[in-house]
Every structure is written in structure tokens, then in C-alpha cells.
Amino acid sequence: MHFNKTVLAVVAAACMAGQAIAHDYQVESLVIDHPWARAMPTTATTGATYLRIDNNGEVGDRLLGVETPAAKSAELHEHVHAGGLMKMQKAADLTIDAGESVILEPGGYHIMLINLQQPLVDGEKFPMTLRFEQAGTVEVEVAVHKDAPKPKKKPAVEAHSDHPQ
Numbered sequence: 001m002h003f004n005k006t007v008l009a010v011v012a013a014a015c016m017a018g019q020a021i022a023h024d025y026q027v028e029s030l031v032i033d034h035p036w037a038r039a040m041p042t043t044a045t046t047g048a049t050y051l052r053i054d055n056n057g058e059v060g061d062r063l064l065g066v067e068t069p070a071a072k073s074a075e076l077h078e079h080v081h082a083g084g085l086m087k088m089q090k091a092a093d094l095t096i097d098a099g100e101s102v103i104l105e106p107g108g109y110h111i112m113l114i115n116l117q118q119p120l121v122d123g124e125k126f127p128m129t130l131r132f133e134q135a136g137t138v139e140v141e142v143a144v145h146k147d148a149p150k151p152k153k154k155p156a157v158e159a160h161s162d163h164p165q
């Protein structure tokens with residue numbers, strides 16, 4: 001009796017936590033986790049979207065293109081250090097190797113929204129379509145936040161990049 005109650009309480013807590021953070025999408029062997037964009041002043045014409053892609057498959061994939069009704073165009077950008085300055089530039093595509101993860105985050109890769117068609121308001125969402133070479137297309141909902149969400153704990157595979165072997 002007492003044991004059952006405890007188990008139920010743990011399960012309930014896990015479900016609630018899952019609902020609060022569940023915001024991921026699966027297409028073939030790719031998992032796209034928590035797409036979000038930073039809230040911008042209503043006068044802004046550009047914005048940036050971030051997300052994480054896990055490739056749980058046996059073959060690598062590439063993000064080839066992005067489209068969203070929220071902007072006239074969406075480009076994959078990367079930040080590079082040039083002459084002591086940080087600047088961003090268009091990246092041709094994004095490779096997600098088999099068993100690896102790629103994180104688009106502030107200061108790194110991001111999806112640049114150019115000529116916003118609607119303001120990016122904190123708490124709102126907009127759809128975005130990602131086109132992958134292998135997995136095809138997937139539509140995700142991008143959540144608009146004022147601040148970067150706390151990163152989830154990283155899976156063990158990412159530790160491998162620290163050990164070139």
C-alpha cells in the first residue's frame with residue numbers, strides 16, 4: 001500500500017516534468033529538440049532560431065534548407081572569429097554525423113530569419129520546415145523566448161569529441 005503510493009507519486013512527477021519540457025520532433029533517425037527563437041522588438045527585421053539535432057541513425061545527414069512563414073527567408077548561419085571580431089556568415093549546409101548531435105545556439109550555428117513577416121513575441125510560436133538530405137522534411141513549432149532555455153543534459157556521445165582517436 002505504502003509502496004504503491006510512492007511509485008505513483010514518482011510516475012506522476014515524471015509525467016509532469018515531461019510535459020513541461022517536451023518539445024521535440026522525430027523524423028527518420030533524427031530528433032529535433034526544442035526549436036526556439038529569441039523574442040525581438042517589434043521593429044526588428046531579423047531574428048535567430050536555435051535547436052538541437054540528434055542523429056540516432058547509422059548514416060550521416062545534412063540540413064539543406066529551412067522555410068518558415070515567419071520570415072521571407074531563413075538561412076543557416078555560423079559565427080566565425082575574424083581578426084579578433086566575431087561575425088556571422090552564411091553556412092552552406094549543416095552535417096549531422098551518424099550517432100552525433102549538433103546544437104544550434106547563441107554564438108554558434110543559428111537559423112537566421114530575414115525580413116520577418118511577424119514580430120517574434122515572447123511566449124508565441126511559429127511553424128518552421130526543415131529539409132534534410134536523408135530524412136526529408138519535418139515541420140516543427142518554434143517557441144519564442146526572451147532568454148535562452150536551460151540546456152538539457154548532454155548524452156554521452158558528445159563527450160567523444162573531446163577525445164580525438
Ligand SMILES: [Cu+2]
Pocket residue numbers: 048077078088089110111112
Ligand atoms: Cu545570422
